[in-house]
Amino acid sequence: MASSKHDSAAAPSKQCEQFSDTGDHIVVFRSSDNVLFNIDRRQLQATTNGPLAVDLPAGVRDVTPLEEDADTLETLFQFVYPRGYPSLEEAVFERLYKVAEAAEKYDVCPAVAITKIWMSASQKEHLLEVMSYAYRHGYAALLDKVAPRTVDVSVEKALDQFACLPLFIAWTRYKDAFHQLFLRTTAFDYVDSHHTICYKFTVAKEMVHMKMHDHTPTSVSDGEALFDGKVLEEVVSECPSETLHYAPNCRKSTRRWKESLKQRIRDVPPLSRFEPRPI
Secondary structure, eight states, X not given: OTTHHHHHHHSOOEEOGGGOOOSTTEEEEEOTTSEEXXXXXXXXXXXXXXXXXXXXXXXXXXXXEOSSOHHHHHHHHTTTSSSOOOOOTTOOHHHHHHXXXXXXXXXXXXXXXXXXXXXXXXXXXOHHHHHHHHHHTTOHHHHHHHGGGGTTSOHHHHHHHOOOHHHHHHXXXXXXXXXXXXXXXXXXXXXXXXXXXXXXXXXXXXXXXXXHHHSOXXXXXXXXXXXXXXXXXXXXXXXXXXXXXGHHHHHHHHHHHHHHHHHHHHHSOOGGGGOSSOO
């Protein structure tokens, strides 16, 4: 609400018990929900390279407001001191995401390293969020690792998630590259040595197309799975006896098709290559 910021500023501040030291080197921060954190300036300068390491006013009477909530800051500031870092293994993703963003914003080096590990580990359940995080902070390797699994995501869902327009544009171009690959694959026809369409191969082709309809291949292993043993068996097992001599051609053509698709998948550039500026 519009009045919430004013009400928060006017309310009495609470002191975080874990960070309540006083002394000449203490810098005081206030969270967005009005909790105070007394942090040793020397520790900030030793573990951060961002705005928290600058020459902020010292003393309990000078308070620097921060935009993050108390839970996020309490976790973040534990990475500033040379003691056991907080475990984020059981943290809900929303909390992890907030701490990761705060770590990047204030360049708290230990927190940046650890939250990146856990953000990467969360990609299976939070594909688009991890992709956005990787893009914003220049983690091209993580971005490219996550991207193939988002090809089946709808444009509407991606548009809702991606706050950054350049990322959305790059992703739609990347998604279209796989779509075009799919179109080229579905256009494949087999012609035997007598220049006639093998009808059994058409059956096998439809089996592959049905699989591709359910899941667009985004990796070589995906391409391999589309051509499992059942497809080749379908090509040759029910050929009429008078056309059985065509079966080796069908089998050979299927293999060529599979290798062609796998090569096309390899040829799709990583998402970071679709980005108009360097990652």
